[in-house]
Amino acid sequence: MEIVQYPQFDEKLYKEKLDNGLEVNVLPKSGYHKTYGILTTDYGSLDNKFVPLHKEKMETVPDGVAHFLEHKLFEKEDHDAFDLFGHYGADANAFTSFTNTSYLFSTASFPQKSLEILLDFVQRPYFNAKSVEKEKGIIGQEIKMYEDDIDWRFYFGMLKNLYPDHPLSVDIAGTIDSIAKITVQNLYDCYWTFYHPQNMNLFVTGAVDPEETLDLIKENQSKKSFSPANEIKRASLDNDESGQDIIPYRMLELDTQRPKAAVGVKGLDQVPDGREGLVYKLRIDMLLWLLFSDTSTNYVRLYNEGVIDDSFDFMFQLERGFHYVSVSSDTNDPQRFCHEIIAVLEKAEQLLKGQYTQFNLAKKELIGRQIHSMNSLETIANQYSGHLFNGATIFDKVAIIQDMTLEEILTTCKDFIRSEAVSVYQILPKEGN
Amino acid sequence: MRTEIRSGMGLTVTPTKKFKTTRIAIALIEPLDSKSLTKRMLLANVLEAASEHFPTQKAVAEKLSKMYGAGFGITVERRGNVHILNCVFDCVNERYLDAEEGLLDEAFAFLKQCIFEPLVSNEEFDQATFERQKKNLGFYMQTVRDDKQLYAALSLQKIYFADEAQRTPSFGTYEQLKKITPKALYSYYTECIRNDQIEIVVSGNVDEKKCEELARALPFTERQEFNGSLFYNQRQNFEINEEVEHQTVVQGKLDLAYSLPVYYRTADYYAALVFNGIFGGLPLSKLFMNVREKASLAYYANSSYDSFRGFVSVQTGIQAKNRNAVQTIISKQLEDIKNGQITQREFQDTKKALQSSFLSRLDSPTNNLDQKLVNVLTREEISVQGWQTALEAVCFEDVVEVAQKTELQSIYFLDGEVN
Structure with a gap:
């Protein structure tokens, strides 16, 4: 067991990689009543083409399998794991992203029992045809709910521009047609390929004793046998690095109240491996903050001129295999919005050169925000980076931000912002609205 | 203090x-x-x-x-x-x-x-x-x-x-x-x-x-404290009012309003928390189990209880064509509770979940502060232990009694036209 000390924050992280490959992190929080545990596999909706375990050829599974599997893993032959958590006063949930699937519980009653339930239900799959059919109705409703969600459509609209013909442009849950094709065999193939402990990590935080917790996890794991770890063979995702496949502009008319516009920038540069990847991510976060936060002159001007309002938002998403920026707002003048944002991006370097005062202020802001979020067990555990940034935690971020220089930001800016990587997406109200 | x-x-x-x-x-x-x-x-x-x-x-x-x-x-x-x-x-x-x-x-x-x-x-x-x-x-x-x-x-x-x-x-x-x-x-x-x-x-x-x-040092002058009743009370109606609205949506929404004249930290309050938990307030509630898990008719179906307004509401997202089926299942769940059709396990698990979520809220600075403000408004502070004891003391019959006070008053249905 390794102990990572974070004296600045009065925190200690206990970590160990178990013999079966499972990565375990425990972070005790004194004074807390609650315990939060999250078990994550490095497998998400993008991983729909791979060589199934013990097979030789690439196979493609229907869109939405990772998410479908997440739903079905709770159900067992004679019980439902959800029920079992409830029986011990725990809340349970799960979520699927493009590159990860996570199962979690939160409880102030029986943390140890909950932890065992978590490990057991995720590590003992049971799928059958009848329940797979039934789930299609529930997930069908979930997909429909998102179809009515304008923000969700807006979000995917940009992804489809930046990544056409790439699994990123398909809803994580799949489509009504694709989930209709999902079979029990698909679920088992994905499960045995991606749910090996070697491909997973467990993060527990809250009212726990680290030694006891680790012992309990080891004891639980020692009762289970796993096949030897195999290298996972995923199809390489067709990610055109010239940017030629990007759709520069699309718009959609919907029964909505106000126009929405977004400017996206696809990352065509290479993200460094390991912790350096986190450094890269925080640099882009900083870059966006400097360009677009409410302390920036760009924001203030556009806000005061009524081009943007409080819905204005910017985000940087970086996961395994892709990264992009999106800057968006509800706006009465979508053309001008896009024009203005692109102009800022194009002269970003020039705008930021020598802006040391703003840079130091932004550092304070971003450091404070990180420390703020250390109050939340969910944030601490959910931000654990796993494979992506070689096990970096939220507590590692402050030092990285502290050490940043404006020159580094400018270099990253030059690599990242390329005019051929820019795209515009708009949702406009239908005529007559 | x-x-x-x-x-x-x-x-x-x-x-x-x-x-x-x-x-x-x-x-x-x-x-x-x-x-x-x-x-x-x-x-x-x-x-x-x-x-x-x-x-x-x-x-x-x-x-x-x-x-x-x-x-x-x-x-x-x-x-x-x-x-x-x-x-x-x-x-x-x-x-x-x-x-x-x-x-x-x-x-x-x-x-x-x-x-x-x-x-x-x-x-x-x-x-x-x-x-x-x-x-x-x-x-x-x-x-x-x-x-x-x-x-x-x-x-x-x-x-x-x-x-x-x-x-x-x-x-x-x-x-x-x-x-x-x-x-x-x-x-x-x-x-x-x-x-x-x-x-x-x-x-x-x-x-x-x-x-x-x-x-x-803050320059607020002397003023009067609010001294009216914090709780909003509305007489139960015998008739149910209903509104149907058409919009071009993929998913319909069926929402129901019930009157439940039991108020924050008054006699039946803890029983009302348990009632709402069993009905639709918690992940393992009757609404979730029956509308979603058994009938596969919805992605979400839940209830919430506003103890300052004596009001319980049910929210669901469904296929418009299933509206009647869903409404029947919802009514049946409430009827079942009114008739004492609650298993010991449902009853005990609900209490455990409420205990756990009460304690968990103490771990959030935001919830903590909100709770303190409510304590000040109601002029009543209850210890963690006191809260737990009060919840533990709720018995089966108390929950049935609270359920019997719950009356459907209004139905709102957002009809979908697109498929």
Whole structure:
């Protein structure tokens, strides 16, 4: 067991990689009543083409399998794991992203029992045809709910521009047609390929004793046998690095109240491996903050001129295999919005050169925000980076931000912002609205 | 414990080392009035955007950045018969920063400037700030229609409540907004500053004496405390009112409103919590199990209980064509509870879940502060142990009895046309 000390924050992280490959992190929080545990596999909706375990050829599974599997893993032959958590006063949930699937519980009653339930239900799959059919109705409703969600459509609209013909442009849950094709065999193939402990990590935080917790996890794991770890063979995702496949502009008319516009920038540069990847991510976060936060002159001007309002938002998403920026707002003048944002991006370097005062202020802001979020067990555990940034935690971020220089930001800016990587997406109200 | 700083002005400090932040909330409380809802929402936005010291949004944001990413926001909330305009500030405790001492003084000074020294000239709010915030609030009101879950909940509220102040959305109405002028809002602001009950709540690794000193220095004058009933009570109707609306949506929404005249921390309150948990308030509730898990008719189907308004609502997202089937299942669940069809396991698991979520809320600075404010308003503080004992004491019959008081009053159905 390794102990990572974070004296600045009065925190200690206990970590160990178990013999079966499972990565375990425990972070005790004194004074807390609650315990939060999250078990994550490095497998998400993008991983729909791979060589199934013990097979030789690439196979493609229907869109939405990772998410479908997440739903079905709770159900067992004679019980439902959800029920079992409830029986011990725990809340349970799960979520699927493009590159990860996570199962979690939160409880102030029986943390140890909950932890065992978590490990057991995720590590003992049971799928059958009848329940797979039934789930299609529930997930069908979930997909429909998102179809009515304008923000969700807006979000995917940009992804489809930046990544056409790439699994990123398909809803994580799949489509009504694709989930209709999902079979029990698909679920088992994905499960045995991606749910090996070697491909997973467990993060527990809250009212726990680290030694006891680790012992309990080891004891639980020692009762289970796993096949030897195999290298996972995923199809390489067709990610055109010239940017030629990007759709520069699309718009959609919907029964909505106000126009929405977004400017996206696809990352065509290479993200460094390991912790350096986190450094890269925080640099882009900083870059966006400097360009677009409410302390920036760009924001203030556009806000005061009524081009943007409080819905204005910017985000940087970086996961395994892709990264992009999106800057968006509800706006009465979508053309001008896009024009203005692109102009800022194009002269970003020039705008930021020598802006040391703003840079130091932004550092304070971003450091404070990180420390703020250390109050939340969910944030601490959910931000654990796993494979992506070689096990970096939220507590590692402050030092990285502290050490940043404006020159580094400018270099990253030059690599990242390329005019051929820019795209515009708009949702406009239908005529007559 | 609450300390009375002046008549009508209280301070409640909870020192704790558990969190890395200090949180301060200054609440302006007045009796709920349908005529002032919109004004208060706009006032919150105008005060948050600028002040004499920080005349632009940029100046406010830079000040917050200087205080290491401090958070500041003014929110509005309707709770039973009162309206709360809450100025909330939070910042990282200095011990985690390479900062000098004094963030607490700075925080109070900042709040004082925002609340007492707004950006005003000639007894009216700064025209530009005012117009921008007014316009943006108008846009927000417009976009509520795009959030179908929220839209359905607001539509249900509109047909269920008889009282205008309860039916109106807590962010107000466009009709009222149109009429507000910078002058009228400023004059309303001076009334609030003069008359609203003031409750200050602080939590974090802070010194109580120091907080008291800082609170005392805030120039609120003496005023009256709210002394009416906090709880809104509406007579049960014998007839059910129903509204069906058509929109081009993929998923229909069926929302139901019930009257449950059991109020916060009164005799049956804990039984009502258990009832709502079994009915639809928790992940393993009857609604979830039967509408979603067994019948596969919905992605979500849940209930919530408003103990300040004696009101239970059910929300579902369904295929429009299944409306009757869903409604039948929902009614059956309530009937079952009324007839005592609850298993021991359901009963016990619900209690366990409620205990766990009560304790879990203590781990959130936001929930902690909200709870303290409610304690002050209800003049009742209950210990963790006391709460747990009260919940434990709820018996099976109590839950059935509460269920029997629950009567369906209103149905709102948002019909979908697209497939």
